[in-house]
Amino acid sequence: MTYAAGPAPALGPALDLLASGPLVVLTGAGLSTDSGIPDYRGPGRPPRTPMLYGEFVSGLAAQQRYWARSHLGWGRMRHAEPNAGHAALVALDPDLLVTQNVDGLHERAGQRSVVALHGRIAEVVCLDCRAVSSRAVLHDRMTEANPGFAERHAAVTVNPDGDVEMDDVEAIAGFVVPACEECGGVLKPHVVFFGENVPADRVERCYAAVDGLAATGGTLLVAGSSLTVMSGFRFVRRAAKAGTPVVVVNRGATRGDDLATYKLDAGCSELLTALAARRGRLPATA
Numbered sequence: 001m002t003y004a005a006g007p008a009p010a011l012g013p014a015l016d017l018l019a020s021g022p023l024v025v026l027t028g029a030g031l032s033t034d035s036g037i038p039d040y041r042g043p044g045r046p047p048r049t050p051m052l053y054g055e056f057v058s059g060l061a062a063q064q065r066y067w068a069r070s071h072l073g074w075g076r077m078r079h080a081e082p083n084a085g086h087a088a089l090v091a092l093d094p095d096l097l098v099t100q101n102v103d104g105l106h107e108r109a110g111q112r113s114v115v116a117l118h119g120r121i122a123e124v125v126c127l128d129c130r131a132v133s134s135r136a137v138l139h140d141r142m143t144e145a146n147p148g149f150a151e152r153h154a155a156v157t158v159n160p161d162g163d164v165e166m167d168d169v170e171a172i173a174g175f176v177v178p179a180c181e182e183c184g185g186v187l188k189p190h191v192v193f194f195g196e197n198v199p200a201d202r203v204e205r206c207y208a209a210v211d212g213l214a215a216t217g218g219t220l221l222v223a224g225s226s227l228t229v230m231s232g233f234r235f236v237r238r239a240a241k242a243g244t245p246v247v248v249v250n251r252g253a254t255r256g257d258d259l260a261t262y263k264l265d266a267g268c269s270e271l272l273t274a275l276a277a278r279r280g281r282l283p284a285t286a
């Protein structure tokens with residue numbers, strides 16, 4: 001990995017602000033694009049509607065549609081590796097890192113203090129007995145129950161939530177969805193679906209960290225999120241309301257641009273690496 005030669009002059013004031021003081025960081029899909037996981041809200045991507053919670057729990061047909069596509073996506077996503085942006089954030093070691101990503105790459109990179117706001121795609125929860133189990137184990141069970149399925153649908157586009165574009169109605173209707181090994185119940189990825197609430201304890205931990213910045217002269221840094229969903233945007237509103245500076249790094253417009261002290265239209269890996277160098281915390285070579 002190489003370091004950026006130095007920030008462009010326009011980035012200077014934002015890096016000056018971020019150069020010292022406590023940090024809380026909020027990350028989104030834009031952080032993982034350099035790991036090969038596409039950002040479905042990024043520039044040039046077609047609009048897409050993930051399955052709502054209410055639809056998932058509506059019955060077997062919806063669950064087959066979800067799992068058939070997710071099975072294909074996970075086969076790719078599980079091999080993604082943390083990138084320079086993740087490494088720079090480990091080096092920066094913010095008071096708290098809040099991520100909207102479910103890919104688990106911050107944890108894999110060794111981030112110390114993480115709240116995975118929307119859960120982790122590598123875990124599965126039973127809707128009946130609430131047992132949490134490994135996605136890798138379920139993946140093997142699904143592969144076994146659906147011989148040749150992944151091979152027949154190898155050419156698919158993977159989205160950040162592990163879903164793919166695949167509309168083969170017949171294949172979906174024939175997809176076998178394994179049940180919970182504990183109780184035979186319905187399995188769901190252990191992530192927060194649209195139409196579902198983020199668990200309150202997670203939200204409170206994030207609010208506490210953001211509120212703490214006001215007292216300590218810290219900054220909220222948003223990296224790679226368009227802030228489209230309220231689950232992340234509310235922390236930006238909270239910080240701005242308290243007079244805490246907010247810096248947004250994202251390719252393309254975000255819902256928080258009007259609240260940001262500085263908005264940087266830049267790639268996360270480059271900017272975060274430059275910031276880590278500025279704060280004297282060079283990331284370990286990936």
Ligand SMILES: [Zn+2]
Pocket residue numbers: 126127128129130131180181182183184185186
């Ligand atoms: Zn169960």
